[in-house]
Structure formats: structure tokens, C-alpha cells
Amino acid sequence: MMKINWFTTYQIPDELVTFAVILAKYNKDYVIIKNRNRGGWEIPGGRREEGETIQQTACRELYEETGAVKFNTAPYGIYSYNDTYGMAFVAEVVEIEKLPDFEIEEIKFVEVLPRNLNFGILFHHLTEKLEEVKSKLDWQSVHMKN
Structure with missing residues (x-):
């Protein structure tokens, strides 16, 4: 069984936090994504790129994986x-546009997170x-439009 440790957002040095995952809701439903490469459903998230803050990573990943262009977000812990360490974010999505052509095949809105998610x-x-x-x-x- 996977062992998960939990920390506050300030307990782990920033440079050690390499992933961001975003528990996002749109119209009160969770936003889940289907990754082309892995298959199966998961929540948005990904690896921090060089020169990014972890907040920027979360915003970029949420946009790339869902098309969210306007949202409110907050970090709430490190796992x-x-x-490896990742920062957990929550997001309330206000506006979604067409899904960008990255690695995501499909997005879906669900009232309850399915039990069989990747990394469930x-x-x-x-x-x-x-x-x-x-x-x-x-x-x-956050407003991602230029």
C-alpha cells in the first residue's frame, strides 16, 4: 500500500517540491482528466518546470489539462x-475554454471522485x-488569458 505523508505548506523547503496537483471544481463538480499516455482518470497536476514557482506550476497544469482560464486557487498542504514531494492545491474554476492540445484526451465533471482513479x-x-x-x-x- 502506498504510504502518504502530509505536511503544512511551509514544512518542506520549496526547492524539494517538484509536483503540483489540483483538486478542482467547476459548478460544484470535481474536474477529472483522462491522460492519453496513461489512460484512466485522474485529477489535474504535473511536474514543476525549471524557473517556475509551484503556484505557477499549478496554474499552468490546470490550464493545460482542463482548459481553465479563470479560477481561484489556494495551496493547502504538501504530500x-x-x-517525492508535491503541493496540493484546491481550485474553483470560473471559466473553461477549449481543451488545449496537450496530453489530455478528455475531461469530465463528477459529483464524487471515482474510487478507481489513477493514483486514487x-x-x-x-x-x-x-x-x-x-x-x-x-x-x-488567476486569469490565464493574455
Whole structure:
């Protein structure tokens, strides 16, 4: 079974945080994505690119994987598994445009996260942790259009 450790957003040095995952909702439904390469459904997220802040990674990945161009987002914790660290974000998507032509085959909106998600144990853990901290979040409004 996958061992997941949980930390506050300031407990792990920034340079060690290499992934961002985004628990996103649009019209009160979770946004899940189908990756062309892996198959199966998952929540948006990905690897931090050189020169990015982890917040920029989260915003870029949310746009690339869902087409979200206007949203409110907040970090709410850091997870670790397999010796890597990722920052967990929550997002309330306001506006979605056409899905960019990246690695995502399809997006879907669901009321409840399916049990059989890729990395499902991690994503369900992130959902539980969000419930513990959601009243204390520091939201940022993002608009991806130029």
C-alpha cells in the first residue's frame, strides 16, 4: 500500500517540491482528466518546470489539462510518497475554454471522485485533508488569458 505523508505548506523547503496537483471544481463538480499516455482518470497536476514557482506550476497544469482560464486557487498542504514531494492545491474554476492540445484526451465533471482513479489513494487522501483545512485557505484569483 502506498504510504502518504502530509505536511503544512511551509514544512518542506520549496526547492524539494517538484509536483503540483489540483483538486478542482467547476459548478460544484470535481474536474477529472483522462491522460492519453496513461489512460484512466485522474485529477489535474504535473511536474514543476525549471524557473517556475509551484503556484505557477499549478496554474499552468490546470490550464493545460482542463482548459481553465479563470479560477481561484489556494495551496493547502504538501504530500510525499516515493521520496517525492508535491503541493496540493484546491481550485474553483470560473471559466473553461477549449481543451488545449496537450496530453489530455478528455475531461469530465463528477459529483464524487471515482474510487478507481489513477493514483486514487493519493487523491482521496488529498480530499480528506482539504476538509480539515478549507476554512483557513489563502485564495488567489488567476486569469490565464493574455
